[in-house]
């Protein structure tokens with residue numbers, strides 16, 4: 001599932017490709033993708049609107065439209081966009097399409113977990129998808145003090161805490177595991193038991209792992225036919241320290257990396273380095 005760096009990549013590629021284009025017609029093929037709208041309403045909200053820009057908030061992609069509406073998109077497990085010449089056969093599992101005049105933007109989603117909503121742009125921050133999100137990690141509000149205050153109020157294991165988008169925004173399974181490894185924190189440790197220095201390490205580790213991922217994603221080529229389907233190219237997946245490396249040697253100490261399940265999700269860690 002895409003996390004902040006991957007969603008950022010999709011948003012920036014979309015922005016490059018369709019900023020300034022006009023949506024002539026919007027077709028909702030799978031109504032549950034946008035449960036608040038009938039296909040007719042969906043089109044009525046979007047038709048004839050020019051796309052001002054595309055950006056990201058948390059793991060949501062935001063299409064800012066000229067008609068004072070914002071289309072909110074969550075890719076979830078397998079949502080992706082693609083652009084093709086008008087009249088091209090849509091990809092399998094296309095659940096929505098946007099005719100841009102000569103070209104069509106498709107949203108396809110094999111796993112059917114993707115989500116769209118349309119809200120008034122001046123009420124964007126109050127939208128139910130966004131209103132409870134934690135501050136953006138790279139914004140001023142995501143300070144060490146902020147993180148410590150949220151940690152102190154939570155008795156959950158730190159790994160689960162990090163996945164809670166209302167506490168820390170943008171992390172998923174990969175970057176939570178990596179940030180905990182980088183800050184040498186046992187993923188099972190209770191959030192409210194973290195010392196001040198550990199909370200400081202964690203804060204800078206979160207920023208560091210996200211920053212590195214965004215940096216490495218800059219080399220991903222813009223592919224109009226596959227926006228979000230293949231984040232790092234065929235062989236070019238990033239070099240995680242612990243994520244997906246069960247049984248391999250810890251890059252810091254050589255101990256075998258372990259995997260455990262927390263709240264149904266895999267966590268990878270080194271039991272010697274992470275305390």
Ligand SMILES: [Zn+2]
Pocket residue numbers: 250251252253254255270271272273274
């Ligand atoms: Zn280790």
